[in-house]
Amino acid sequence: MTQPFILETRGLTKEFRGFTAVDDVNLQVQEGHIHALIGPNGAGKTTVFNLLTKFLPPTRGEILYRGKPITGMKANEIARLGLVRSFQISAVFAHMTALENVRVALQRPLGTSFHFWKSEKSLAPLNARALALLDEVGLADYADVLTVEMPYGRKRALEVATTLALDPTMMLLDEPTQGMGAEDVDRIVELIRRVARGRTVLMVEHNLSVVSRLCDRITVLARGSVLAEGDYASVSADPRVREAYMGSEAAQEETHA
Structure with missing residues (x-):
């Protein structure tokens, strides 16, 4: 069929x-x-x-x-x-880490994407999912690396991770x-x-x-x-x-x- x-x-x-x-x-x-x-x-x-x-x-x-x-x-x-x-949902924040970029993407469906003033403690529940997404695209070792310091190919992989955060x-x-x-x-x-x-x-x-x-x-x-x-x-x-x-x-x- x-x-x-x-x-x-x-x-x-x-x-x-x-x-x-x-x-x-x-x-x-x-x-x-x-x-x-x-x-x-x-x-x-x-x-x-x-x-x-x-x-x-x-x-x-x-x-x-x-x-x-x-x-x-x-x-x-x-x-x-x-x-x-x-x-479309790019990792455009060059001076944020890979983890932080994915976490921002995860916040979008919650309507809190740009609540940068939120405490680390309040954002902690998103970390596990963000780390899992980084692992899915082969970036587990880059979680704490600033995006600006990542090789080009890894940045593109990070952009895929931020897209996956929307569960397409x-x-x-x-x-x-x-x-x-x-x-x-x-x-x-x-x-x-x-x-x-x-x-x-x-x-x-x-x-x-x-x-x-x-x-x-x-x-x-x-x-x-x-x-x-x-x-x-x-x-x-x-x-x-x-x-x-x-x-x-x-x-x-x-x-x-």
Whole structure:
């Protein structure tokens, strides 16, 4: 039996002063899948993400989450439903420790996010959960380290931890491995695989190796429209995709295969 779609768009369109950035996109994400949105620069991937997470209103079209329309909802409302964009709740407090950053994220649902004047004793009940989240993303040893002093890849892992603090059912990851070296990429791939258990993930990602290793299904955008969709093997073999997106990258992969 086919799994239900947890997230779906119907005719999703976004125009900017006559320029169509997203053109009639019909996206269907199955529950429990890791689904990638890929495409060349300017394909509309980030705009789609901004539409899904309510940073932008669509010109036309509909967004459904668990079969219910969420097109007119606000970002905080869909977050409460369990649809959370990672790095939307970022670890932006550079001079706070990793533990303190996660603890602030845990306070958000309680409506006390910025009650920095609260005593350490009153915040203590959140520490155990914060430490568990840090352990889940491989940062147990960084609990007392200031964020500003953490390596880039570990900061991205911390941002995932702050997102997990909202207990998401579905996570949207915007280029989670961007700017990383191979070692950090491998670490983040394993992190995503781990946190995806029991959740759905939709991710924008340029690194094709990451996509091939992680994703159940891939949607390829080009010029704002869906060009192809399927698993990695079928999408990577599609000549339209190779021409529009993979190009030299695909050729390089074949050369080194």
